Amino acid sequence: MDLTHIHLLLNHIPTIGFVIALGLFLTSLVSKSDDLKRASLVLFVLIGLLSIPTYVSGNSAAEAICAGGPKAPACDDPGLSKALIETHEGVALFAFAAIVLTAAFAWLGLWQFRRMSRPQNWTLTVILLLSLFALSLVVRAANIGGEIRHPEIREAQEIITPNVHFARRIGALVLSLPWSWPSLETLHFIGLSLLIGVILLIDLRMLGVMKNVAFPALHRLLPWAILGFGTNLVSGMLFFVASPEQYAQNVAFVWKLILMMLAGANALYFTVFDEAWALQPGDEAPLSAKAVAVSAIVLWVGVLYFGSMLPFLGNAF
């Protein structure tokens, strides 16, 4: 099993999952159900996390069907369209950005649920508009993705039109600007410091350090961690689109992605569940919260390890 299988396994989740999440969200707005709203926001966040491996594994799938890699002039198989694959990748990058942005605001909604009893109206409006926009892009990306292997549903124009390869154009821009790579590297470290700093504070409190601090005080810092995560996602994705061949077949990158998904889902515990929120100064955290804290530390150390080992275990740089 390689990243191509992962792409085939995951590529329906952003499309179908997003329709389900949006349906739940719209129903929650009409029925004014907070439980339904919370469930739909959690779904948006999980789909946002899963869209990361869905997007990056697409490069391996493209390399597998177009032997010679992304720089190959054309696919060997005459039934395939290189232009369609490149268009799919470009639209998928837009769709991915819109999904992740929706997921970020959905997380903010969950955080506001906890702090203020309900999300603010502007947050819900932004989620609604972003999710509708994201859905239109996801449907387009999925349709073009299907046409790659199904010539019977292709429109003649799409086979011959050499569509602009948006993802590669962004990547080429990153590589052509001499200041972009070192700036992105620095921002990746700043994002990492924000993320790990806040996560460690919360996890250490769960494990009994700083017991005189109530959890709600630390919970207020969580948006800084999400801003750090967002900074790293954007800078990381720019690295990826600039030089996908360094990552697509890199075993350290695959492990980094897996651990990042698990760590991201783990962070939901401190946003959604009640146990940690109830901790007042001097309170001992329950065993489940301690277990989540230990697993979070292990997962993030794993993400750091495999990120640093990209050139040593894998073939990057």
Added chain:
Amino acid sequence: MPLSLAVLLVVLAITAIIAALGCVIDKSAERDERKQGR
């Protein structure tokens, strides 16, 4: 412009945007908590 200066300016500008975003979210939480009397 030397490369190191360009990198520094880009990083400072983006970090300032991130910090501003964080402060806006935090202030809005503080305002709402005060409204709720917590």
